[in-house]
Amino acid sequence: MRVVVSVFWMVAGTAWALEENSVDNLYDEHFPPLHPNCTQVASVNMERSLTDLLLLRIEVQLRELKQAEQASAGILREMVDILTDNKVSFTSREVSCPGNFRKFGDTCLYLAKETDLTWEAARVFCQDLGGDLAVFRDANAFAEALRYVKSSVAAKDTTAWVGGRDHLVEGEWRWVDGEDMPRGTPFWGDYNYVREPAQGAAANCAALYGPDGFLVHDGVCGSKYKPLCQIKLSRK
Template structure:
């Protein structure tokens, strides 16, 4: 009996050894050991991938830079065309500073009618917010009319609250020198509720005087180029 058991174990051991040897052979066949050059190949692959990514990134940057250049050209071209655009005033209006002015020398109207007259031409009665603009207006008016007796309506009045003079644009009118003149040695405006409309008074070298709004004077119309 012992002999039979020993023989059995010998046969089983031999069979197991043969089987183990067979498994090792299959493993080596399907999973050969890494070649020494494999590590180098993997490094080369990673470097190649990095190189490709960098190349793609560089191409993307070049595209972005190209787009920015195009945008810059467009903006520059628009700026040039805008600044070089010829600004002209319509009809009888003359370009004075940043505005177009037109003194209707042949027309005498009450203040409200004079304002409508200017609005029908696409503008309004003239306003001037500072000394330089006032000087330009005076220069234009004096060059347009030879008669010192001429009086000209501009776009200011104090019809809502006596003494609170406002432009038709809603802003406060300037007061005092050099804008307002004198009448009988009294500084304008001085006529109270009887005079609620502003005029350039010819006999006082076209400085501003308050006048009765129903008086008929010549409209000084204005189109503001900054709003057009």
């Protein structure tokens, strides 16, 4: 009898245990347990959303800044163009030569073909035009002046006054701007195979002598020749 009761309780206990396990499994299956970090996950997701929102705002602001920058760059470019045009305009205004003067490098030249004056009067004539009798800084400037004079006057016997003289000390030739006049080739010419200047104290003013290819000769200051006037565009 005791054996029968024990077996009964063992069978009943096992059945109850099996039934209990089965219920737990079903519950877990249909009601899975909450994740232990459930609250943390929600918080992380919220932070990500905020970060995304901030990134989006930053991106929009960057785009707006870029558009503003492009607009500003366009305006700046236009300003630079306008200033450049003004600079060119001012520069060209500075370097333009007045009236009948022709531009050669940084100077303007004008040969008054219809005018014959003494050296002093010729100088005043040029000064009244805002310049002075022409001087030549170097051989290139002299060559340019010769080309201009030769192209301006048809007559080879024309002579033109330039801004050089030796009236203070015989033989010491100076330009009207105070600089020493160069001597010899290619400036000075020859007369009857004699190197100019050759007339001593009788001739103290410099002229471009047409019959000698407009090379420089000493002339009598009271003679009347055509003024070769010059306006300097810079202080060089």
